[in-house]
Amino acid sequence: MSEPISALAGKNAEGFARVSEAGLQGMITLRGNLASAALAAAVKAATGCALPGNRGIHTKAGKAAAWMSPDELLLLVPYGEAEATAAALEAALAGEHALAANVSDARALFRVSGAKADQVAMKLCPVDFARLPQGEIRRTRAAQVAAALWRSAPDEISLVCFRSVAGYVFDLLAISARTGSELAPA
Template identity: 65%
Template sequence: MSKAVSALGGASHKGFAEVAEAGLRGMITVRGDLSSAAMKKAVKAAAGTAVPAARRIEIAGDKATAWMSPDELLVMVPYEAAQDTVAALEKALAGEHHLVADVSDARSVFTIQGAKAPEVLMKLCPVDFGTLAEGEIRRTRAAQVAAAFWKSGAEEFTLVSFRSVAGYVMGLLEVSSRAGGEIFPA
């Protein structure tokens, strides 16, 4: 049996902000009626969070649930817990119209850290960072590829993209964070 590895082996770059591939993360797409009692109970049991409101992410320790669309959530758990979480969600949603899919190996996760971390993403994503609230997730694009991101710490953002474009995304983040490329120089 082969060992799971991240797309870029933990690649990182330090410029005016530090960017890094965050490693493996269990990610499960859950589709269905987000307002149903069964869905709310299943998500709470799987991730320890409520079903988030539109464009929000709920975080509970090393687990999280992100709103992705009116009928879609992204449940995040430790990588090694993904298969068991899928089984638990399937069991909890039996009899409900739903879809549960483990997408862990189809996604890559990156962190952007530092006081000027927003400037890295400002160059890549068509988002008004002045209105980005704590706990808000944005499903958008980073240059030419689909991405989602949220503020995951005081000076940190987490970005999720498709694994097939991980090298491209890391290249974008590296170039966008190079020293001397700040949008608002000190």
Template identity: 50%
Template sequence: MSKAVSAMNGASFAGLAKVTETGLGGMITLRGDFASAKFQTAVKAATGTQVPATRKIAFGDRGAAAWMSPDELLLLVDYDSADAVVAKLSEDLATEHHMAVNVSDARACFAVSGDAAREVIAKVAPVDLEAGQFEAGDFRRTRFAQVAGAFWLDETGSFHIVCFRSVAVYMYDLLCTAAHPQSKVGIYA
């Protein structure tokens, strides 16, 4: 069996902000009834955190849970444990209507960090990133120019982006162009 590799093999660019492909990450699409006690318990067992509020991401000691829609979460776990987590979720939710799928190899992940990170993301995603409007723990599904993606802001001010692996090169090039030193707009500076 071949060794799993990330979409961009750790590519990195430094400009107005630093753009980095962050490598392999375990990602699970989980659909179900958020109000169900069994569902909530299964999410807690998988990640160590509760079901997040709308448009939020919550972190636990074993991973994170991100709100994707009223009945869908994106669970972030260790890459090597994703299959086992899916199996346990399926076992824990066997009597409930649900779907749990390991989508790790179908996704690519990037980080944008630095003083101009907000500006870089704002250039390519139609989201109000004004401080106070988008803060640490906020999560959005949106478009980045021509492709679908999702992102959140962490406590250090870095943005984390998830997109389909098939558009990883496009996403990386897009973020690098938005971070190019000669592209400064200065709206959040």
């Protein structure tokens, strides 16, 4: 068995905000009918979170359930549990029109932290950050690639992208966070 390794092995950059690749993160894509009670129960069993509403993300004890589209959820679990959780979801949803896939190794997770973390993302995404509350996930683009981001803590933004563009996204974030490039110096 080969040793799992995240896209950039925890690379960091310091500027007016701190950018870091978050390392290994278990991620499961769950597609199906979000109105189904069996699916809600399976999500509860897998993450401990209630089914999130439109654009919502629920977090509980290091796990999370995020709303990605009207028929898709992203479940965040510890890396080591992803395979077993995906299998448990498949079993719980047998007979339902649903799909659970472990996509942990196909994605990269970044965290931008600091009081001005918003400004880093603001330069890259067409999102009104003043109207992005905690508990909401926003799928958008970061410069040229698709990304999803949410406020994981008061001064922290988490951003998920495809692993194949992890190097590109890290450079984007690191350059946006360079000291002296703050949007509104105060």
